[in-house]
Amino acid sequence: MNRFVSSTSEQMNEMCSAVGIESVKLLFDFADSVKMNEPFALPEALSEYDLKKVMQNLAGRNISASDAVCFMGAGSYDHFIPSIVNKIMQVAAFDFNIINSNEIKKSIFDENREYMKRLTGMDAIGVNKRNTSDAIIEAIIIAKAETGRNKIVVSRAVNPEYRKVINTAAKAMNIDVEEIKCPDGDTEITEIDDSVMLLVAQSPNFFGIIEDMKFLSDTAHNVGALFTAIVDPVSLAILSTPAEYNADIAVGNGQSVGGTLYFGTPFMGLFAMNEALSKYIDDDICHANVLNALQSDVYMAYMGQGIEKVAKTCYSNACYTYEKLTATTSFRPLFNKPFYSEFAVKAVKKNVNDLNNRMLDYGMIGGYALKNEYHEFGNSWLIAVTEKRSADEVELFVKEASRLI
Amino acid sequence: MKKNIFEYGIQGRCGYTLPQTAIDEYNIDSIDEKLLRKSKLVMPALNEHDISRYYRNLLSFDDGSVPSLNGEKFIIPIIEDMSRLDGFTGVHPYQLGDAEQGVLELMYTIEHMLDDMLGMDNVSFQAVSRMQGLLSLFALIKAYLKERKSDRREIITSKYICKDTVDFIEKLGFTVKKVNIDLKSIKQLYSENTFGVFIECDNYDFISNIKDVSEYVHDQNGVMIADVSNIRSIIGVARPGDMGFDCIMFDLEKIFGISYSENTETSWAVAVKEDFVQFMPVPFIDIDDLEQYYFNYNRPLSIGKVNEFYGNISALIKSLGYILSLSFDGLKRVSEINMLNKAYADKINPDIVLDPSESAGKELIDEYAVK
Numbered sequence: 001m002n003r004f005v006s007s008t009s010e011q012m013n014e015m016c017s018a019v020g021i022e023s024v025k026l027l028f029d030f031a032d033s034v035k036m037n038e039p040f041a042l043p044e045a046l047s048e049y050d051l052k053k054v055m056q057n058l059a060g061r062n063i064s065a066s067d068a069v070c071f072m073g074a075g076s077y078d079h080f081i082p083s084i085v086n087k088i089m090q091v092a093a094f095d096f097n098i099i100n101s102n103e104i105k106k107s108i109f110d111e112n113r114e115y116m117k118r119l120t121g122m123d124a125i126g127v128n129k130r131n132t133s134d135a136i137i138e139a140i141i142i143a144k145a146e147t148g149r150n151k152i153v154v155s156r157a158v159n160p161e162y163r164k165v166i167n168t169a170a171k172a173m174n175i176d177v178e179e180i181k182c183p184d185g186d187t188e189i190t191e192i193d194d195s196v197m198l199l200v201a202q203s204p205n206f207f208g209i210i211e212d213m214k215f216l217s218d219t220a221h222n223v224g225a226l227f228t229a230i231v232d233p234v235s236l237a238i239l240s241t242p243a244e245y246n247a248d249i250a251v252g253n254g255q256s257v258g259g260t261l262y263f264g265t266p267f268m269g270l271f272a273m274n275e276a277l278s279k280y281i282d283d284d285i286c287h288a289n290v291l292n293a294l295q296s297d298v299y300m301a302y303m304g305q306g307i308e309k310v311a312k313t314c315y316s317n318a319c320y321t322y323e324k325l326t327a328t329t330s331f332r333p334l335f336n337k338p339f340y341s342e343f344a345v346k347a348v349k350k351n352v353n354d355l356n357n358r359m360l361d362y363g364m365i366g367g368y369a370l371k372n373e374y375h376e377f378g379n380s381w382l383i384a385v386t387e388k389r390s391a392d393e394v395e396l397f398v399k400e401a402s403r404l405i
Numbered sequence: 406m407k408k409n410i411f412e413y414g415i416q417g418r419c420g421y422t423l424p425q426t427a428i429d430e431y432n433i434d435s436i437d438e439k440l441l442r443k444s445k446l447v448m449p450a451l452n453e454h455d456i457s458r459y460y461r462n463l464l465s466f467d468d469g470s471v472p473s474l475n476g477e478k479f480i481i482p483i484i485e486d487m488s489r490l491d492g493f494t495g496v497h498p499y500q501l502g503d504a505e506q507g508v509l510e511l512m513y514t515i516e517h518m519l520d521d522m523l524g525m526d527n528v529s530f531q532a533v534s535r536m537q538g539l540l541s542l543f544a545l546i547k548a549y550l551k552e553r554k555s556d557r558r559e560i561i562t563s564k565y566i567c568k569d570t571v572d573f574i575e576k577l578g579f580t581v582k583k584v585n586i587d588l589k590s591i592k593q594l595y596s597e598n599t600f601g602v603f604i605e606c607d608n609y610d611f612i613s614n615i616k617d618v619s620e621y622v623h624d625q626n627g628v629m630i631a632d633v634s635n636i637r638s639i640i641g642v643a644r645p646g647d648m649g650f651d652c653i654m655f656d657l658e659k660i661f662g663i664s665y666s667e668n669t670e671t672s673w674a675v676a677v678k679e680d681f682v683q684f685m686p687v688p689f690i691d692i693d694d695l696e697q698y699y700f701n702y703n704r705p706l707s708i709g710k711v712n713e714f715y716g717n718i719s720a721l722i723k724s725l726g727y728i729l730s731l732s733f734d735g736l737k738r739v740s741e742i743n744m745l746n747k748a749y750a751d752k753i754n755p756d757i758v759l760d761p762s763e764s765a766g767k768e769l770i771d772e773y774a775v776k
Contacts, residue, residue, distance in 0.1 A: 002735040004481065007742050011767040015749040027744040030613045031643045039641070040521040045732035048483045054729065055722065059492025061507030066495045068504075075713060076498050080424055084453050086489070088460050093485050093664075095464050107463055111410050121444060130534040130671065133712045137536060141576060161713035168686075168709040172544040172577050210440045237446055238433055244443055263508050264498035264714025266533045291669050294460075301410055301456045304448045306421035313423060316431040338436045356501055368499055391427040 002045065065261055068360065069393050071321075073342045073384020074206065074368040075159045075253065076261050079234075079310075080388050085258060085298045092294055105285045112293045115257075115300045119236040119307075120250050121243030122272035126281045127288035128254060129269030132230065133165040135251035138271065140169055140198065142249065142280045143226045149197035151176040155187035155216075157205035158230060160373040166200065183376070185209045185335030185344070189216060194223040202230035203239070207335060207382065208318070208342025214245040221246065226277075233257050233270055235340050237311040242272065249273050258299030259292070268292045313387035314341035321385045321394045328402035334370075334380050342384040344370060344377070350405040352381045358404045364397055413459050414451035480664065484726035488719050498714045502699050508718060509698035513690040515725045522728075522736075523633075524646020525653065525676035530716035531686045536573065537711045538632075538654040538673030541686055543577045544708040545652060545677065546628060548684040550600060552706065557600035560630075561591060566605050570632075574603075586611040588618050595621075601628030601651075606635050612648065619649025628652060634659045638744050641737030651678045657717075661724040672720035686711055 007015070016024060028035070046054065070078040098104055113125040129135040140152065154166055156179050163179070170177045175197075181188055185207050192199065199220035203211035213229055220227040229247040234256045236242075242250035254268025255261075268289070273281060303310060318341045325331050325345055334344040347355065356366040370380040385394070433441065451459070487493075496505055516528045532538040550557060560574065564583040571581045584590045586604055602622050604611055611618075619629045633645050634656040645653050657663060657672040664670045677685060687707045688700035700715075731739065749767070 002731055002738060004731060004735065005738055005742055007745070007767050012742070012745060015745050015767060019745070019748045019752050021748075024741045024745050027741070027748055028639070028642050030609055031639060032613075033616045034612065034643045034648045036524075036642065036644055036647060039733045039737075040644075042518065042728065042733045042736075045735050046729045048730075051483060051726060051729055052487065055487035055490065055726065056492075058507040058511050059487075059490040061510070062492045062496045063500065063504035064491045064493075064495025065497060066491050070497060072497050072499055074499055078495075078497070082421070082453075084456055088457070090485075090489075091461075092464060094480060094482075098464060104463060107409065114409075114411060115448075118446060118448065130537075131713060134534045134537060137540065144576075159713070161710065164710040165712060168544055168711055169540060172540060172547055172708075174578055210436065212440065214439060236442065238442055240440055240442055241444065260494040261497050262494045263496045263505070263718045265716075265718045265720075266712075289669055289671070291664070297410070298456060298460060301420075301449060301451055301459070302453065303421050304414070304419065304450050305446075306419070306423065307448060308446060309421075309423060312430060312433060313426060313428075315433060317426060317428050319431040320428045338440065357503075360501060360504060365497060365500060365504070387426070388424050389426060389428075390424065394428070 063360065063365070065365065068363045068365045069389070069397065070365040071367055071383050071385065071389070071397060072365050074382055075161055076264055077256050077384060077386055078261060078388060079256055079386050081258065081260060081299065082302045084302055085295060088298050089291070089295050092291060098290060098294070102285070105290050108290055108294050108297060109285050109288065111297045115297070116233065116270055116272060119233050119241070120231065120270070120272045121241040122247075122250055123275040124273045124278035124281045126271040126273070127283065127285055128293055129271045130289065131266035131269040132162060132251055132253045133269075134266070135269040135271040136162055136165060136200070136228070136230070137169045139228045139249045139251055140166070140173070140175070142277060143198035143228070144173070144175065145280075146226060146277065147197040147224065149195055149225070150174070151178065151195045152198045152200065153178045153180060153192050153196050153225075154200040155180050155182060155202065155205070157182040157185065157187050157207060157209070157211070158200060158202045159206045162202075162230065185337045186211050187216060189219055192219060192223055192225065196220070196223060196225040198226050198228055200228045200230065204232060204235055204340035204342065207344045208339040208384070209335060209337045210239060210340055213240065213242075213247070217245045217247055231270070232340075234307060234311050234314070237308040238315070239340065243274075247274070248277055254292070254296060258296040268296055310387050314385065317341070317385040317387065317389050317394070318343055320391070321383060321389070321398070324394060324398040325383070325401070328398065330402040330405045331381070334377060341386060342382060344380050344382045346378065346380045347405055352379055355381070355401065355405055359400065362400050364400065366401070410451070410459060411449045414449040414455060416450050418450045418452050418455070420452035420456060480662070481726065481730065484723050484730075487726060488722045493718060493722060502697065506698055509690055509700075511718070511721060511725060512715070513692070513698055515721050515728070516690065518728060519674070519676065522640065522644070523653070523676055524644030526679045527682045527685055528674050528676040529686050529689065530672060530674050530721060531710065531712045532654075532673040532675060533712055533717045534671060535656070535673060538675060539570065539573050541675045541708065541711045542630065542652055542654050543574060543579065544711070545675070545681055545684045546600070546630070547577065548706060548708050549628070549681055555600065557598050559596065559598040560601055560603050561594055561599060562603045563605060563611070565607060566603070570605070586618065587614055588621060591618055592621065595625060595627070599625070599627060601630055603630040605632045609639065612639075612643070615648045623649065636660065638740045638747075641733060641740050646678065652676075652681055657720045657724045661727040663720050663723040663727075670717065670720050672717035684708055688715070
């Protein structure tokens with residue numbers, strides 16, 4: 001008998017008699033016309049220990065940010081997660097109350113909303129979405145309903161992953177999408193016309209640059225379009241908040257407040273709106289992921305006021321790395337704009353993809369190769385430096401990168 | 406009234422430490438003032454002892470609600486542990502292919518297992534929310550109709566379909582017609598403008614006549630579409646592919662017992678038959694000549710991406726763990742017990758509405774029915 005089923009054969013027979021059937025097979029009579037003839041192929045059921053070996057083998061063939069020093073960001077960041085987060089989550093994963101008690105669920109979401117409210121300053125916070133893309137699709141639906149117009153304008157400095165999702169969703173909904181260029185790293189806005197329903201921009205943007213969101217927001221509002229800001233919640237501890245620049249909708253990557261890298265596994269999508277749109281708020285706690293919300297709550301409780309310090313450390317570490325890297329002859333600055341914890345440099349010689357390969361041999365995960373998505377910026381490297389990176393790590397990184405190139 | 410986390414701490418208390426970087430602080434004043442935060446941020450002040458006490462209290466809170474058997478699943482401790490391995494949680498999504506072979510193999514393996522299990526030709530795990538699942542499914546169908554130069558825009562669904570789903574389908578420019586899922590009603594409603602039938606498999610009444618329905622729909626050049634999240638009880642007995650479905654979506658969480666309850670760790674997979682594979686989201690996992698796994702973006706007619714990165718890896722680890730632990734016989738047994746529990750519960754107390762899962766067992770159902 002498989003260890004995961006509770007009913008024994010005797011119990012099943014007893015239940016069959018109670019139901020008035022001879023065999024459990026009779027319960028599947030309704031599917032007679034479509035029954036499978038042969039079982040699908042699967043290996044023999046694994047014991048607990050053998051399953052552990054299979055999984056450890058798979059995990060062992062990946063290089064994780066705890067084996068190598070990670071300087072890669074581009075939408076997924078290697079932040080420090082305190083032990084207490086994992087400890088509480090291990091308890092919660094087996095906790096029945098958390099699912100059964102609406103009161104506990106509500107406490108968890110109310111906390112989560114309060115944190116996001118304080119960080120973004122926005123009036124109305126919906127239950128968290130699965131991730132940023134999920135929140136963006138929702139923002140498009142709201143903008144369409146609110147304005148009745150049919151065009152989205154999106155900055156090219158928005159994370160390419162999000163832009164691709166916007167394109168898929170817009171195409172399916174018969175909405176036009178226009179991209180604004182960013183030759184200097186920040187959104188180079190010209191006039192937008194009054195057919196635009198939604199302007200989407202990100203700050204810090206994909207290149208780490210802090211955008212002038214107030215200006216973009218005003219530009220959208222001038223023609224009666226909604227403005228959606230994509231934000232990094234941690235950065236809001238020091239940077240201008242969506243409320244301060246009058247964003248209509250703020251969405252964001254919750255991974256930076258308590259989530260691991262996890263190969264891009266969705267953690268939490270911040271979803272906030274101003275008062276005027278609060279009628280679109282989804283308040284139903286059944287629609288959101290209670291465990292991820294709890295994880296983020298514990299992280300925020302641990303950090304408390306220290307979240308400002310996290311943001312400032314990210315900023316300082318990035319500035320330090322930038323100075324060191326651009327002081328070498330191998331790299332020069334790509335943009336000249338204020339950045340938060342991520343920045344782009346141009347590599348003078350070697351292809352940065354090859355460089356990343358070599359860096360891995362030295363135990364370092366290098367930056368994101370910008371030419372994958374931005375041909376116009378050539379052989380450039382997008383480097384993210386979180387609060388985890390130390391002076392030693394940065395110096396080693398700069399030394400090896402400029403030597404290997 | 407209990408204190409919430411913001412009232413629980415005492416200003417001045419501090420619980421955090423940050424990595425010691427030995428990098429001097431750069432003054433943020435060098436950033437233009439208009440880009441900086443103006444309002445003061447106030448956060449709770451707790452130390453770790455407070456946090457642990459607070460959450461222990463919160464989680465042990467009992468509001469007297471009766472444990473529900475509705476969709477309850479058993480959480481397998483080893484699988485929970487394996488999903489927390491550093492080699493999974495610490496992998497960056499843009500890492501080099503060489504450094505992520507394990508997770509690529511995981512995705513490849515489970516995709517091919519599910520192809521077989523469901524009788525479909527291709528599975529994508531990119532969508533993580535129901536909305537993204539619906540978006541992938543109907544964007545696919547739109548691309549398919551366009552390719553066939555068809556301007557049909559009407560879809561027939563079961564009359565029990567949930568309102569959110571109808572709203573979303575209509576936003577994509579389709580018209581929804583609701584009907585009982587049986588051949589006669591569908592024939593009556595099927596028009597020149599109909600492109601297919603969409604079924605949410607919430608109970609199994611539809612299965613007995615599904616083959617006739619799909620034969621009819623295919624004769625009309627239509628598409629059979631379904632949300633099969635609730636097929637947990639027929640895995641090992643029948644496959645959506647054999648029932649004639651062309652495009653299906655489903656929540657891995659519901660089928661493979663990933664978490665205690667719905668919406669905790671959703672992962673919406675989309676699976677299709679051969680004709681639709683070319684429109685599936687990119688990237689997909691492939692194997693090169695050196696037997697290395699890689700992300701293949703070469704699908705010119707693809708609908709693109711419906712989500713950032715590649716989907717819910719944690720749910721994939723847990724699903725694979727579940728499938729490997731049960732194997733075919735185990736999965737089939739689970740289906741049988743699910744069905745039997747349901748029939749038994751209906752028999753002993755027809756008034757209670759529940760969906761007793763295999764982990765409930767006879768004793769629990771007896772107990773529940775008595776309540």
